[in-house]
Amino acid sequence: MKEIPVILFGAGGVGQALLQLIVNGRSRVAERNQCRFNIVAIIDSKTWVWQPEGLTDAQLHDIIAAKKHHLPVDPAWRQEKLRDQKRPSDTEILEIAHQAGLKQAIVVDVTAANGMEPVIDQALELGYGVALANKKPLAGPWQTAQKYFNHPLIRHESTVGGGQPVIATLRYLLDVNDPILEIEGQLSGTLGYICARLDEGVPFSQAVAAAKALGYTEPDPRDDLGGKDVMRKIMILGRMAGWPLEETDIEVESLYPSALAHLSVTEFMAATIALDPPMRERVETAVSQGNVLRYIAHLEKGHGKVGLQPIPAQSPLANLKYISFRTACYNDEPLLIGGKGAGVEMTAAGVLGDMIDLVRETR
Numbered sequence: 001m002k003e004i005p006v007i008l009f010g011a012g013g014v015g016q017a018l019l020q021l022i023v024n025g026r027s028r029v030a031e032r033n034q035c036r037f038n039i040v041a042i043i044d045s046k047t048w049v050w051q052p053e054g055l056t057d058a059q060l061h062d063i064i065a066a067k068k069h070h071l072p073v074d075p076a077w078r079q080e081k082l083r084d085q086k087r088p089s090d091t092e093i094l095e096i097a098h099q100a101g102l103k104q105a106i107v108v109d110v111t112a113a114n115g116m117e118p119v120i121d122q123a124l125e126l127g128y129g130v131a132l133a134n135k136k137p138l139a140g141p142w143q144t145a146q147k148y149f150n151h152p153l154i155r156h157e158s159t160v161g162g163g164q165p166v167i168a169t170l171r172y173l174l175d176v177n178d179p180i181l182e183i184e185g186q187l188s189g190t191l192g193y194i195c196a197r198l199d200e201g202v203p204f205s206q207a208v209a210a211a212k213a214l215g216y217t218e219p220d221p222r223d224d225l226g227g228k229d230v231m232r233k234i235m236i237l238g239r240m241a242g243w244p245l246e247e248t249d250i251e252v253e254s255l256y257p258s259a260l261a262h263l264s265v266t267e268f269m270a271a272t273i274a275l276d277p278p279m280r281e282r283v284e285t286a287v288s289q290g291n292v293l294r295y296i297a298h299l300e301k302g303h304g305k306v307g308l309q310p311i312p313a314q315s316p317l318a319n320l321k322y323i324s325f326r327t328a329c330y331n332d333e334p335l336l337i338g339g340k341g342a343g344v345e346m347t348a349a350g351v352l353g354d355m356i357d358l359v360r361e362t363r
């Protein structure tokens, strides 16, 4: 049985779900894949826990429970000890792991943090595998991000499609040399929810407020409404497909005007009422032509567009979180992946699948 040390950056919704999956599935994963994931470090934004021989399942349960209450991972911090001691930086943590003799470890980035590139670079230098749900390192400037694409020690299934096998499918198409001609999809569960409420005649401001109240949006809904997260997803797929895309190659329609960018979240939520009449007009125009509005990402010939589009109300795609690939082989009928694809459990399952794949890669 191969013991795989795991260094986990991020213990939010996805990180907690991943820990739970690892603990719950220990025997089955071990039996099927002949490996056991040994969580040696968990890092959140302020604290960390480190146990080179691996945290016990009881300790992992304790950490999951603490993070559910938005408490730091470090028990000493929670017991009011060591509160003024700063944790080592993310890269120092990898150095500590290296000094402790950890070999063939897997570094998991399930943060939403900017600036994780030095951590990834260092992990790769140490020969560690890297599994990402964090899109940002793959969606930075091409010059920096290029080296992460098709790297044998990097997996990132959960960056697009929330656990649906989108990256694996694209990788397969590329492996068999089926050129990608066009990529399209509804890539945001949050915006899909808001569009479905608009179909029902709910004003935009109320649809956004409902999505926020249900926890579907980021704490600041502008992070979803601005379209940048969707842009990052289509950029990752396009870059995999062979287009060296930069942000300027993808037009993004934000669902709020830049004049509302500097408001507090509360002010912004109040200001969304002013967006109701123009949005109602767009919805009514779409409906009068037998359409519904959906937030679609589209990429062809190295140029992308992300924004609201009318699509036929009767189309099976109207209510499906899907991604389609038109390729040389799948030309007249694109290859379609569709399904639930949202939520922390499925995202975590995608990360766990990546970790297992990395173990196979290094065998």
Ligand SMILES: NC(=O)c1ccc[n+]([C@@H]2O[C@H](COP(=O)([O-])OP(=O)(O)OC[C@H]3O[C@@H](n4cnc5c(N)ncnc54)[C@H](OP(=O)(O)O)[C@@H]3O)[C@@H](O)[C@H]2O)c1
Pocket (backbone or CB within 6 Å): 009, 010, 011, 012, 013, 014, 015, 043, 044, 045, 046, 090, 110, 111, 112, 113, 133, 134, 135, 158, 159, 162, 342, 343, 344, 347
């Ligand atoms: N939620 C989904 O359904 C979903 C689907 C697909 C992809 N993703 C992606 O998965 C990632 C995680 O999502 P999430 O919903 O779990 O986010 P989240 O709940 O906001 O959790 C982020 C975690 O990262 C920690 N963190 C922030 N900066 C860090 C740093 N520099 N080093 C170490 N830890 C750091 C945070 O610490 P604190 O706990 O101290 O704040 C928190 O534990 C994101 O990139 C997201 O885009 C999420």
